[in-house]
Amino acid sequence: MTFHLRLADDNSVAQPALTMPEKDIHKYSRGHALVVSGPVLKTGASRLAARAALAVGAGLVTLVGDRSALQEHAAHVTAIMLKEFDPGHDPLDERVKAVAIGPGAGVTPVTQNNVLRLLQSGIPIVLDADALTVFAENNHILFNILKSFDVMTPHKGEFARLFPDLADEEAIPAALAAARRAGCVVLLKGPHTVIADPSGKWAVNKHASPWLATAGSGDILTGLICGLLAQGVNSFDAAAIAAWLHGDIGVRAGPGLTADAMPEFIPLVLQGCLQED
Numbered sequence: 001m002t003f004h005l006r007l008a009d010d011n012s013v014a015q016p017a018l019t020m021p022e023k024d025i026h027k028y029s030r031g032h033a034l035v036v037s038g039p040v041l042k043t044g045a046s047r048l049a050a051r052a053a054l055a056v057g058a059g060l061v062t063l064v065g066d067r068s069a070l071q072e073h074a075a076h077v078t079a080i081m082l083k084e085f086d087p088g089h090d091p092l093d094e095r096v097k098a099v100a101i102g103p104g105a106g107v108t109p110v111t112q113n114n115v116l117r118l119l120q121s122g123i124p125i126v127l128d129a130d131a132l133t134v135f136a137e138n139n140h141i142l143f144n145i146l147k148s149f150d151v152m153t154p155h156k157g158e159f160a161r162l163f164p165d166l167a168d169e170e171a172i173p174a175a176l177a178a179a180r181r182a183g184c185v186v187l188l189k190g191p192h193t194v195i196a197d198p199s200g201k202w203a204v205n206k207h208a209s210p211w212l213a214t215a216g217s218g219d220i221l222t223g224l225i226c227g228l229l230a231q232g233v234n235s236f237d238a239a240a241i242a243a244w245l246h247g248d249i250g251v252r253a254g255p256g257l258t259a260d261a262m263p264e265f266i267p268l269v270l271q272g273c274l275q276e277d
């Protein structure tokens with residue numbers, strides 16, 4: 001299965017093209033995505049991300065966390081795997097192709113340490129929510145270690161915490177300046193979502209719906225990006241394609257949309273992108 005980003009002349013993201021998987025594909029060749037769980041009673045956001053990563057086509061998805069958090073997940077998920085995140089042992093092996101951290105993680109030293117450890121792995125990391133907020137007072141530590149293939153997905157509030165001097169700029173120049181400063185792909189969420197990379201490349205996704213303004217919707221976007229990265233899509237394209245797919249869920253679902261229901265729309269969204277041979 002291959003995803004192709006398509007941009008219109010004005011750099012707006014168009015419906016991506018999806019080709020059929022090769023006949024001899026297996027789950028490991030579709031990529032293993034890892035999502036870092038929040039602590040007990042805060043596991044919902046990471047679970048949403050994991051469900052989206054699996055539905056968008058990662059071959060395997062594992063939620064990693066402490067035992068009590070995993071017990072909560074076990075009451076909800078089946079196809080998603082669970083693994084204890086033992087501080088002494090690295091949860092990454094050579095088959096893990098992408099990691100997401102931040103949804104429900106908590107603004108704590110544990111989150112900060114986990115982010116810094118994961119960023120040393122050389123695997124693309126998607127940073128969202130608390131994984132960004134936790135660096136509000138020391139953003140330089142984060143910016144020094146991010147790589148060009150990492151992706152951060154701030155909403156406007158999170159963006160202002162990391163880039164206070166850019167918060168009042170227009171979204172496109174703000175995202176471009178942030179990507180240059182942080183040294184990674186920046187996806188700035190909003191009714192129009194801007195994707196920018198450190199080289200000056202940018203795109204804007206306008207295919208969305210206000211019904212997406214619901215708790216957990218951004219966690220789904222994080223999972224979509226992580227699931228595409230696990231399948232080998234490059235980071236800029238993964239962020240832009242995920243923004244379009246996420247928007248299409250909102251357009252298709254309409255009123256009454258909740259983040260719980262969003263993964264169920266992903267097969268329909270992908271079917272719409274599929275190019276028949």
Ligand SMILES: NC(=O)C1=CN([C@@H]2O[C@H](COP(=O)(O)OP(=O)(O)OC[C@H]3O[C@@H](n4cnc5c(N)ncnc54)[C@H](OP(=O)(O)O)[C@@H]3O)[C@@H](O)[C@H]2O)[C@@H](O)CC1
Pocket residue numbers: 042043044045046102103104105106129130133155156157158215216217218219
């Ligand atoms: N099901 C679950 O388990 C869910 C768990 N979740 C988890 O909750 C944690 C907190 O995440 P969060 O996003 O709710 O709050 P956070 O960023 O700490 O501060 C919010 C403040 O920022 C400001 N603000 C400005 N612009 C904004 C904007 N565009 N969108 C939103 N806020 C904006 C605004 O301040 P104001 O402008 O009102 O002064 C607002 O009061 C995090 O771990 C997350 O993953 C959620 O994902 C939901 C589902």
Ligand SMILES: Nc1ncnc2c1ncn2[C@@H]1O[C@H](COP(=O)(O)OP(=O)(O)O)[C@@H](O)[C@H]1O
Pocket residue numbers: 129155189190191192193208209210211212213214215216217218219220221246
């Ligand atoms: N008015 C809107 N129109 C279109 N999309 C929106 C609108 N409001 C929010 N969204 C989208 O919904 C998602 C909300 O993400 P976020 O604020 O991180 O929520 P959460 O933290 O609850 O998951 C983003 O992808 C954003 O682009």
